[in-house]
Amino acid sequence: ITASTRSREPVDLAAKLSRERGKVVIVGDVRMELERKPFYEKELTLLLSRSYGPGRYDRQYEEEGKDYPVGYVRWTENRNMQSFVELLRAGSVDVGALVTHRFPIEEALGAYEIVEDKSGKPVIGVVLEYGDGPCAESPRQDRAIVRPRDSSTLGVGVIGVGAFARSTLLPLLSQQGNVQLVGVAAARGPSSADAARRFDAAYCTTDYHEILDDDDIAAIIVATRHDLHAHLVMEAVRRGKAVFVEKPLALNEDELQALVSVVEELRGQVMVGFNRRHAPMVQMMQQHFGVAHGPMVMSFRVNA
Numbered sequence: 001i002t003a004s005t006r007s008r009e010p011v012d013l014a015a016k017l018s019r020e021r022g023k024v025v026i027v028g029d030v031r032m033e034l035e036r037k038p039f040y041e042k043e044l045t046l047l048l049s050r051s052y053g054p055g056r057y058d059r060q061y062e063e064e065g066k067d068y069p070v071g072y073v074r075w076t077e078n079r080n081m082q083s084f085v086e087l088l089r090a091g092s093v094d095v096g097a098l099v100t101h102r103f104p105i106e107e108a109l110g111a112y113e114i115v116e117d118k119s120g121k122p123v124i125g126v127v128l129e130y131g132d133g134p135c136a137e138s139p140r141q142d143r144a145i146v147r148p149r150d151s152s153t154l155g156v157g158v159i160g161v162g163a164f165a166r167s168t169l170l171p172l173l174s175q176q177g178n179v180q181l182v183g184v185a186a187a188r189g190p191s192s193a194d195a196a197r198r199f200d201a202a203y204c205t206t207d208y209h210e211i212l213d214d215d216d217i218a219a220i221i222v223a224t225r226h227d228l229h230a231h232l233v234m235e236a237v238r239r240g241k242a243v244f245v246e247k248p249l250a251l252n253e254d255e256l257q258a259l260v261s262v263v264e265e266l267r268g269q270v271m272v273g274f275n276r277r278h279a280p281m282v283q284m285m286q287q288h289f290g291v292a293h294g295p296m297v298m299s300f301r302v303n304a
Contacts, residue, residue: 001024001026001030002027002028004029004030005026005028005031006030007031008031008032008033008034008035009031009300010030011024011026011030011034012035012038012302014206015034015038015042015098016038018042018044018212019042020042021042021044021045022044022045023044023045023046023047024044024045024046025047025048025049026046026047026048027049027051034046036119052081053075053076054068054073054075055068055073055077056077058270059227061076061077062077063279077225080136091258093227095125098124098125099124099125099126100125100126101123101125101126101127102125102129103127103128103140104128104129104131105129105130108128111126111128114126143228153179154179154219154235155176155180155214155216155217156173156180156181156182156217156219156220157185157214157217157219157220157241158170158181158183158195158201158211158221159184159208159223159224160185160222160223160224160225161184161186161191161192161194161195162223164223164246165195165221165223166195166198168275169221169223169246170195170199171199173199173221174199174200179297181200181201182201182202182203182214182216182217183205183210183214184196184199184201184204184205185204185205185206185208185210185211186204187206188206188244189204189206192204192205202216208232212235212236212239212257213239217241218241218242219243219244220232220241220242220243221243221245222236222243222246223246226248226251227251229245229246229248229250229251230250230255230256230259231250232245232260233245233259234258237262237263237270238262240266242268242269242270243268243269243270243271244271244273245270245271245272245273247272247274249270
């Protein structure tokens, strides 16, 4: 099942179509309310599969190239792709039948109209053709200039533009008159460029080293995945930057001790965004209970 829907119909249909002791494999985001009867009577097996197979979402596999031993994981994300490409090369798989429409790039709007057409006409694959002429290669650029740097303000760089950064950190930063968002770095170019335009950054990049090495940036906000926090904070401190990092500061004791050593040695400035302590309700609780002289036990009952 590769559908994406909040309906349970794909799962119900799969159970109905499956033979006895068959397997229902869910790849897409579908509703997981199962009807017990067909699964019980047919002794069906329900499996959840990551989109590209083993290796998906594993940073060491996808970004650092550390493969799984074939004796332990036969079909990894990369081996699945290699196998499919080999089938294409051998002519065992023909995807030509999946292409129902072709458009020259100049008529791209017509292609989108076909896809969005609600008339029920069959549309499977739409190909945009760029022509057969030679294409001049342009050098890859990791950095895009949006506007020049204002030297009269404190320069700030942001690494990571996820949901919290977009909804909370960047809007608050843009409201500060004595601060300029100099650079924004994200793993994906479109995300970086969009954040730079929305929050008026001087430039955007996919290489976080440009943020760390920028002399116009005095302070850095780290809002990446948790497993990158400690590493990025240490790199920023080594370059003399003040750092605001979202919680957690580190994931284990070893990371924390290494980071503390760097900060103490270089007299770095690091602040961790434990934002809940500044929430109005938490501050009211702090005022109510006052200074605690011993351990405090709190019991919560949540109706959910």
